[in-house]
Amino acid sequence: MKRYVVPPLGGFSRAGSLWTSRLKAVLHTLAYVFLFCGVANAEFRFPMPEFASGYEHPAVHTPIPSNAMVGWDVAVLIAALALASFLVLKRRKRREIFLLTMFSMIYFGFVRNGCVCSVGSVQNVMAGICDPAYGVPLTVLIFFAAPLIFALLFGRVFCAAVCPLGAIQEAVAIKPVKVPPAVEKVLSVFPYIYLGLAMLSVAMGSGFLICQYDPFVGVFRMGASFSMLIFGGIMLVLGIFVARPYCRFLCPYGVLLNWCSKLSRRHAVITPTDCIQCGLCADSCPYNAINEPTPAEAPEARSKGAWRLGVLILLLPVLTALGFGVGGLLKEPLSRLHPTVQLAERIAGEELGRYEGTNIESEAFRASDTPNEELYAEAVELKAGYGRGGRWLGAFIGLVIGCKLISVSILRKREGYEPDRGTCYSCGRCFKYCPVKE
Incomplete structure (x- = not known):
């Protein structure tokens, strides 16, 4: 043991x-x-001139999801989260996890046009907190809460194979290389900055920044402003060499998933038995999400x-x-x-x-x-x-x-290679490289 x-x-x-x-x-x-x-x-x-007096500007438009197929969307979300948990914790097959990832990209991305989106749902919840008159749709609440609940129970299985934003990046991660840990530590602060800015924007009535600057919505909907199409193209090209750049260095919902996953009841493990410390798993992980044994x-x-x-x-x-x-x-x-x-x-x-x-x-x-x-x-x-x-x-x-x-x-004692519960996406890349299968 x-x-x-x-x-x-x-x-x-x-x-x-x-x-x-x-x-x-x-x-x-x-x-x-x-x-x-x-x-x-x-x-x-x-400075601009000082202003003085109460022009009433029209309310900023904030997007709401279509009522069509909402029950089906919720059913597919819960089923996909449950299946992802089973594949990550029980089956431990990278190929099967990847197939579910592609399904999520097609359904939640191209079929449903990226909406309802769990990543953007944090803004709806914040709007409901700040403005009692703003009614948060039940579907949005489920899309906000369900991935977090599953993260508390099983780790970031939503990121593993359900999130369409992560899925499209996983699909293009052909030759990912490791980002230097020092750079990773610095850039890991930016999701918190983005989350804070998005919440401030909602509280002040500036609109939904996360939806406005979603780099992949133009791909899913086959149309967006020129600048956003360029932004999305850059993120996808970058994602060929730097795995999941948006998820790691921008995604505000990932902050909440990180917190919940650290407290998860169960989590993906690299090997089902004792680690033989071969280091192949750490070499295969492009996310720097595997902690090495301590000396x-x-x-x-x-x-x-x-x-x-x-x-x-x-x-x-x-x-x-x-x-x-x-x-x-x-x-x-x-x-x-x-x-x-x-x-x-x-x-x-x-x-x-x-x-x-x-x-x-x-x-x-x-x-x-x-x-x-x-x-x-x-x-x-x-x-x-x-x-x-x-x-x-x-x-x-x-x-x-x-x-x-x-x-x-603070350095913690580890006798083998272990996934970082907060940053591990449970993508299963390390499973196929681990020589210990049983």
Whole structure:
């Protein structure tokens, strides 16, 4: 029987280099995030005029799924999740898992045009929380909750073979290569940023960002804006060499699945018996989702590990507070997600001669004979709301970064190769490479 031993706090003596390298990788995240924030603000060095008064802009359209076939969609979702769980945990056949993946891509993607989508459902749920008048359809609630419940029970089987966005990327992952772990650690923060931005956008009435910038909806529906078709094409071409780039480095729903899968009652295992530590599974996994055995060396002093962990725990509220402050500085660029602010700044720019002529939106506004001051007043109110929301978004990202620093600083005892419960997609690639079959 495989034995799992929890080491003294702080990890192992090899950690001197191992945990430090991991810590450095995540520290780079801070630099990337602050650089991103600086670039986002660069375009707006010169403030627009201050606005003053309550133009009522029409409500932003948020998509809802078609009522047709909703019962059938739910039945297919539950059946696909159940079958994926059986194939991953019992059958352990990569070919069968892949066939189910292709079915999900065809049905949920091309037949149902990518809607209802579990990834986008987080926005509907957030809209229902923020606006009691917004009724979240039962089908959307099921599509939101069912994959999370299955993740709590069996791991990320939704990602394995049910999600159409993951399926289309799995189909093109012909020659995937490994992303350096340091880069993976840095990029793993961006799904949290995207999730926070999407929730802020819904709360402020800016629309559904996840649906608006879905890179594959144009493929599934055979039509989209030129820029989104280019974005989707780039993601698919990139997916030939970097497996599932959207799932790993952007998908906001993946954050929730990650959390649930870490607590899963059962999860895919690489080998049904004792690991012989051949390393073939780790070589076959393009997602860096397999943890290697820890070296059989004497652990470092408990006091040293405890001191390091204590410092990082004390750093956690500092990073949260720092993110809170930086998030407030993003009021201007974040507010430009809202069409009312965009229109107000366009009108102001035209009045100041910064633009030549008008566009469709400004022409429609001027035709309404609404005073500019009313539009400016609403824009000011929205910017204040984005300032408050930006602070909480920054605090959330700071907390995420702090937790990642803590997680990479602690080495856990492993006697064999094991899937990372949070990041493993249960795709079954490692099954066929493991020489231990029974």
